[in-house]
Amino acid sequence: MEEPGNNKTAAPRRRFLSFLWAGLGLAALAELFWMVTSFLRPNHGTRKNENAESVIHAGTVETFAPGTVTAFPRGRFYLARLADGGFLALSRRCPHLGCTLPWVEEEKKFVCPCHASAFDIHGDVLRSPAPHAMDLHPVVIENNVVRVDTARVIKRDRFKKDQVVYPKKA
Numbered sequence: 308m309e310e311p312g313n314n315k316t317a318a319p320r321r322r323f324l325s326f327l328w329a330g331l332g333l334a335a336l337a338e339l340f341w342m343v344t345s346f347l348r349p350n351h352g353t354r355k356n357e358n359a360e361s362v363i364h365a366g367t368v369e370t371f372a373p374g375t376v377t378a379f380p381r382g383r384f385y386l387a388r389l390a391d392g393g394f395l396a397l398s399r400r401c402p403h404l405g406c407t408l409p410w411v412e413e414e415k416k417f418v419c420p421c422h423a424s425a426f427d428i429h430g431d432v433l434r435s436p437a438p439h440a441m442d443l444h445p446v447v448i449e450n451n452v453v454r455v456d457t458a459r460v461i462k463r464d465r466f467k468k469d470q471v472v473y474p475k476k477a
């Protein structure tokens with residue numbers, strides 16, 4: 308049998324616990340709402356940093372002699388300066404199954420260590436099984452500085468002259 312004093316304290320305690328649960332429920336809902344809106348909201352600050360990091364300042368035009376290939380391990384690409392002075396930024400990822408392509412200087416070609424596909428300095432397929440040319444990254448030359456946007460990948464079947472970026476003539 309309950310003591311008479313207990314009924315008097317049980318009701319306010321029950322009310323207090325109801326308020327507490329309601330408060331906790333509202334807090335959880337508010338947090339959930341904040342998480343969902345944060346996830347959906349475009350985060351311009353982060354994007355800016357990502358973009359800044361993905362654009363590689365390769366160097367001045369004169370840094371790269373015509374007919375050479377320079378590796379940029381951080382950006383995972385090769386900067387090829389063609390014999391006519393134009394530039395191509397070639398992804399080092401093999402278009403067959405994605406192995407990393409080394410440039411073989413003695414043979415003047417990229418040779419895949421996985422299934423022996425080979426590519427010329429333009430990234431064009433010399434030997435299959437690679438199904439198409441090496442991917443490109445956009446190149447921009449401003450104020451004589453070569454910049455490569457590693458966040459953007461240009462897929463292509465084969466090399467075409469209009470893919471080459473040339474320095475502006477002074």
Ligand code: FES
Nearest residue numbers: 401403404419422
């Ligand atoms: S991954 Fe390069 S040839 Fe297969």
